[in-house]
Amino acid sequence: MKISSFLDVTKLKPFKRRRLKKMEDPFNLYYEEKAEVFCIGKIPLRIKQEARSIIKGKLENDIQFNRDYVNSLDLSSEGKEIFDSALSQLSFWISKLVGMKKRRKGQSLYPWQYAVIIVPSLSFNAWVRLSYDEKDNTALIFLNTGVLLENLDRLHATFSTPGFLEEFWSGKAPIEKPLEIKQGYLCNLSENQVFRAMATEISIKAAMFVVFHELAHFLRGHVSYLRGELDHSGEIHEAPTSNTEEVLDNTTRRVMEVDADQMAGIFASQFWRQFDHPAVSPKEFRNEAFSLEVMSAILSNNLILGQYEFSDKYYSPIWRTQHILEFFYKDFFYVDETLPLLERQNRREKISRDMYKLQLELMSEHERSYEIMGWGKGLSTERLEKEIDSLLGDDQLAFNRLIPVLAKYMPPNFFYQRPDGQEQY
């Protein structure tokens, strides 16, 4: 890894950034007037309408995710520009993931379809469920606006704190400078344009991780399993909600989250490999910059989640950060499969150790700015020991029992098939 040389370049010589092609207004592309919903993915109008009514019920209001909603967030003109650009790029990546064409016979996942719907709520949450009618073979992923906005706000503020990343690249503790903290979303922005670009890029990757995680709940068969075996609606939320959630035992819940996190780590690596690991960086340091962005994105999501009151339904944010990254590296770092087993294990362990060191350094940088901004002390390690025990103990058994049961509920094995000659939908 050439991390230090990459950081020098970022700091000392502002590099020429590839100018993004002017992207089309995402509201033109994804806002469906007839359903009043912002939906990325090819699903029929009536299911978009169903998604709309699900959102209405959940939020208990009539607010839509449209241009007026974005205007109502009352962002400064710079803040609005950052949000708009992040939303365009996030929508673009989601459309690449979901695909914008109707799935045909013979394609992967057929006859399943899925879509991502942006929800006008500022709380940090996302959820996944199937459409009411099982004949529709449709999964709906709901992503709150808060997932993107909170990440943007906190990462931009973090990158604007004096001395951010300085210790990381020079080894010297940053000189404490007074900081005037402004209140409101996206008010604390770095003067350094490269830092601004990085903060936006990491926020987009963080929101994509949430989408990968929701997708994993669907692809791993969790939602259908809950419906089919446990008399549960199959709706899985990421953060606790005020709505009374259906009873699901904590072990099953935790084990599913672990499974979804692992898959999300792998999906992220596989997805971005197709696009050459995009990152804010000069070309020669792309991979280094990309892995730093990924670490920061996962950290950012979990630092935000860490501020929620967590119950035994979830592993703690610090444990999850580590676990997701572990699975990301497995796919991201190439290890020659023809090497003897022991050699392969040694190489993987060495990569993990190096990455863990970097991760700890990044974590302390983020935690320092969290303290400066008054967002708490960062990730608590209090629960960690207990969790290592439970995962190695009962949860591991539950995990091993659940995985084979899930297989029959995974989309390729579990769907409603219409009679020959009858189209899906």
Ligand SMILES: [Zn+2]
């Ligand atoms: Zn989850």
